Amino acid sequence: MRNLFFTILLITPRLLIAQNTATEASSLEELYRQLHAHPELSFHETETAARLAREWREAGFEVTEQVGGNGVVAVLKNGKGPTLLIRTDMDALPVEEATGLPYASEVTTQDDAGQEVHVMHACGHDLHMTVAVGTARALSSQRNQWKGTLVMIGQPAEERSGGANAMLDDGLFTRFPQPDYALALHASPTLEAGKVGYVSGYALANVDMVDITVHGRGGHGAYPHTTLDPVVLSARLILDLQTIVSREISPLEPAVLTVGSIHGGTKGNVIPNEVRMELTLRSYSDEVRNQLIEKIKRTCHGVALSAGVPDSLLPEIQIRNESTPSVYNDPALTEQLQKVFVKTLGSDRVEQVPPVMAGEDFARYGRQDPKIPIMLFWLGTVSPEKLAAAQQGTLPLPSLHSAQFAPHYPPAIRTGVQAMTQAALALFNGKKK
Template sequence: MTKRVFLGTSLLAMMLTAPAQAQDNNPRPLRAAIEAQYETSLEEMFLDFHRNPELSFRESRTAAIIAEQLRDVGAEVTEGVGQTGVVGLLRNGEGPTILVRADMDGLPVEEDSGLAYASTARQVDLDGVDKPVMHACGHDTHITALIGAARQLAAMKDRWSGTVMFIAQPAEERIGGAKAMMEDGLYDRFGTPDYAIAFHTSASEPVGRLIMAPGLSASSSDSVDITIHGVGAHGAAPHKGVDPIVMGAQIIMSLQTLVSRTLSPLEAGVVTVGSFHSGFKHNIISDRAELQLTVRSNDNEVREKLLDGIRRIAASVGQMNGLPEDQWPEVRVGFESTPVTINDDALAARLTPAFRAHFGEDTLQTFEEQDGMGAEDFAYFVAPNTEVPGMYMVVGGTPRDAWEAAEAGTGPAIPSHHSPFFKVDPRGSILLGTEAMVMGVLTLLGPDAETAR
C-alpha cells in the first residue's frame, strides 16, 4: 500500500511542548497542533475516505489504511476482529486502559451532495447486490479523527500513562459491528478497558459545539421480522383459506396499542412497521406474508416489554384465526439490534470539569435534547455486564451560519443523516473530534488522574 503523507510524531511533540511564552499566546496549543496536522495530512486522508466509502462488513480497504496508520505511531495492531474491525494498542507504561472507538462503514446511498469530492463508489453488499456507497453519516470524519488522535497521543507520551485501545469498528450502520467484535473476544483477547469513549459528528449541531451529557445517549433499536403463515385459496372463495394479509393487518393494528396501552405515558417507545409483503396476483389468497419492524426505546426494560408484546400479539392473531400452534406467526429479532446507550454518570462528572476548563463554556454543552430515537451500537462496549463506564459525545458538523439560518427559517433545511444530500464541514468536525478524543485520554490517563480515581 502507498504510504500516506502525515505530520511526524517528532514534529507534533515539538509543537505540543513549545516554550511557555508560545503557549501563553495560544491557550490551546493542542488545537494548534491538530490544525497543523489537518492541513498537512488529515484533510487529504478525509477526502480519500469520503471518495472511497465501503459498506458494512465490507470495509477492507478502509481497515487496511487505519491499521497502517496505527502501526506508524507504534501501536500493536490486530486486523480482522469482528470480520473487518481493527484494534490498535498504544502502550505507555503502567495505568488504566481507555477504549477510543470510531465507526468506519458507509451507506448504500447514491451521493447527491454537490460536493467536489462526492463519492461515485459502488460495491457489492452482503445480499450480493451491487449498490452505490456514500459516507452519509460522517463516519469518514470519525476515522480521520481517530488517526489524528493516535498521532497526537503518540507525540504526548510524557503527559499520560497507561494503554489506549484504538478501535476501528465495522458495520455500525447495521448496528452489528460492535456486537461482532465483542463476540470475537475483544475484551478476552485484548483486555477489558477501564473506560470507553467515542463521538459522532452531527449535522443537527453547529461546528464548534461539543455535547457531553450523562445518562441516555442513544435509544435501543431492534429489527424484527414476522413471518405469517396462512392457507392459500382463490380470491373468490376466501372461506376456504386463511388470509395472511388479513392476519398481517390485524397484527399491525394491534401493534399500535403497544406503546399507547402497554407503556406508561412517561416511558418512550416506537414500534414502526416499515415493510409488508404478501401475494403476487389480484385473485389469489397467498399462504404467506412478511412484516419488517423497527422497535425503539430509551430503557432496556421497556425494550423487552415491547419485544415480548410483539410476540404475544403475533401468537394471539394466529390463535384467533384458528391456526394450530405450529403455524402461528414467527417473530425473529434480527442481528441488527442494540441495547440503549447510557453515558456513565461518574465518568461524566470526571470529564466535564476538565473539558469545561479546556474548551470553555461556548464550546461545551452538558445536555442534549432528544430529536428522535436514533440508535448506536457503542452500547455493546459499555453494556452493564461489561462494567465499563462509557462516554459517547456529539460534535457539531454544520457551518454555524447555515445552521443559524435553518434554525431561523431564513435558509434551507439542513440535510439529515442518511440523506443523499448529507454534508458536514470536515475541518470543523475533525478538529474538534480529535481534540475531544485526546482530552478524554489525557483527563483519564494524565498525571492528575490517579488522585481522581
C-alpha cells in the first residue's frame, strides 16, 4: 500500500500537467499564432513585451516591465523554497517570411539603420514565449504542488546578444529574487515535434564577430608596383587565417573561423586604399576563444609586415561588443532533468543531441557571481511526415533563421509546457533552501 501511495504521489502532478495543458491548448495555440503574425525586431519588442506582461499578470504574477529596455520580470512567491528563473526571448529577425501560412508575418518596419525590412519569428521565439506563458499558467494553478519562488523573464534582443546583459545591468539579480537555478528551451529545426533534446556541458558556442580593415596604398591597376595592394594582401590573409583552426588549435577542441564578408575597391583598374572584412568566430572554451583572437591579430600583423606594410598602416582588428559566451549546461542539473523528462514524456521522446556552434546569450545568467546552475534544452518542432521525408533525402529541413522555418506548433507547445513545468516541480520539490 505504501509503494502504491508513492506511485500515485509521483504520477499525480504529471497527470495534472497533462490535463491542464490539454485545457489550455486552444488558448496557447491562438497566442502562438498572434505572436508569430506580429514579430518585432531586437530592442523594439514593445507590443510583445506588453502581451507577455498581461499574460503573466492574469496568471497571478507580480509583473515589472521595462527591465533593461523592454524586458519583463514576473514573480510568483509561493512559500519557502528554491528560487527558479525561467527565461524566454522575445525578439524576431529581419527576414521576409516565405512559409505561405495563413498566420504568416506581413510585418515591415525600419531597422536601426533606417532601412525598410521585413520581420519574422524565424528562430522560434514565438514558440518559446507561448511555452513560457503555458508554464506560468500551469505552475500558478498548481501552487499546492510546490513551494518556492518562480521568476519568469521575457528577455529582449537575444538575436543581437544584448538583452541578457541589459536586464542584468538593470538589476535582474538584485532588484528581484536571485535564482538558485535558471532554465530555458530553444526550438530545434531537426528534432521531431513532441520530443525534447538535451546536452550536458557545452551546448552552444562562444560567438564573436571580428572586423578587419586591411590598409594599403592605392593607385592605378596598371602600375601595381607603385602601390601596396590591400586586395592581394586580404587574399593572402584569408588563406592564412584558415590555418589557425587547422594547425594552431588542438583538433580535440571545436573551433570555427569564417570570413563571411569582404569589400574593397570600386573599379577593376583602380587599386583601393583599404579592404574591409567581417569574420565570425565560434568556440566552446574561453581559452580557445582567446587563442583565436590572439592568433588573428598576430597573423594580420605578420602578413602585412611581410608585404612591406609600414607600422602606420598595419591592419586594424576590432572585436565587436556583441559577443556571446558559450552555454554550459550544468551536468548535475542536466542529469536530474533528463530523468524528469523521461518520466514525464517517456524515453522514446527524450534524445541526447550534440552541441551546436550557434550562440545564445542565455549563457550570461550562469556567468554571474555567485554562479548558478543553468540548463537550456531543445524542443522538437518538425512534423513526423517532414522528418521522414528529410531522412529519405526528398525534403530539406529549413534551418533556424530560414524564411521557411515553420514549427509544427501544437505538439511542440504541449511538450514544451509539460517538460518545463515538470522540470520546475522537480526543482521546487527538491532540497529546500
